[in-house]
Amino acid sequence: MDTDEIIIKKLFKTLVFTPEELKLIKSLFIKVSVSKGDILMSPGDHVDSQFYIIKGCLRTFHIDSHGKEYTIQFGIDDWWMSDYTAFFRGGTAIMTVEALQDSHLYMINRENKDYLYKQIPEIDKFFRIKLERAFGTFQRRILSSLSMSAAERYVDFMKYYPELAKCLKNYHIASYLGITTESLSRIRKELVYN
Amino acid sequence: MDTDEIIIKKLFKTLVFTPEELKLIKSLFIKVSVSKGDILMSPGDHVDSQFYIIKGCLRTFHIDSHGKEYTIQFGIDDWWMSDYTAFFRGGTAIMTVEALQDSHLYMINRENKDYLYKQIPEIDKFFRIKLERAFGTFQRRILSSLSMSAAERYVDFMKYYPELAKCLKNYHIASYLGITTESLSRIRKELVYN
DNA sequence: CGTCTATTTGAATGTACTCAAAAGCGGTGG
């Protein structure tokens, strides 16, 4: 079994494919390597592709008119990333996707993904279930943003994503929590004493 | 064509069914009527079902340990509602689902839904696409909660969901925006003068 | 008209923000 097949098995976890299907899948993904700091997608881009992170760390963030950054999502190994406000509707990006570490990715465009759905219908079910999980996760994030203080959200984040935290600067985390780096610094200082 | 068939056509929009499929679908949904103020689901309930709103208005909210309410989602005609932090994982509710108006609903439990997916595989695709749209919507809501002031979020909400606003009290909207009723009142006062 | 609920107002408090500056950290080149 070659490297790509190992990756595809991890990507589609529960599913089992015939050799022909595996070959098809391999042909529809493009392997991409990026370096720390590289920008994979910028506001205004026509969003036609989605990235599966084989190995690495990415983030999706929005920059407002004052130049402030708001991180919508981080991704590490085995996660999918894109500007989903645009990808699923076939629109124009409002987000930036940035590599926070040297990363290896699988890229697939909408056309190939649609073709994949048509050829292997169980993949529809696979992504349906993946999206259901994400749906629950998003609702929890909204609930935390509504009900928890900045300090609680920080503690929660560090508890649930310790591996992720390793490849992040504090200002990345601040922009994800919706606070300034100064505030995060003060929160961290408080926590040390408690 | 009977009433149920009209509802099912609206529910599955793009899909076309054979008479047998229609009969199957009808048999898997249960019609429920609730009155304003009724609670459809409470924290601690085993979440096994999901509601499609034929006509009416619902909200899903969480109550924290201090008794404060945080609204995660509103729903009107043609929306789906449940505690999705629990439904998609088969867990226990942390949310309350409440009828804000007399409402007519279709209810389906997980078992029947899974059976439906098995019998009519295109429905997998249908919900996959529905979830993709919801995914983008959630990302936008997270972005607003990160980047916009309470006043901006209020104006935005009223602009995007004018029909929804009609069946809501101000304290519902406040609990959705993550602010107190007092703050919302002051925001509304400010807006009148501008 | 009275009652219950929802909204508004006021005053004091708290939390996070802005702006400005200092300190810390990591790498590079002399």
Added chain:
DNA sequence: CCACCGCTTTTGAGTACATTCAAATAGACG
């Protein structure tokens, strides 16, 4: 090995925005 540079984090002071708690109005409904 040290000096310097750029980037990140921390600290300080003053300010803005939303909160709390308490009380006063306004609306809805029987």
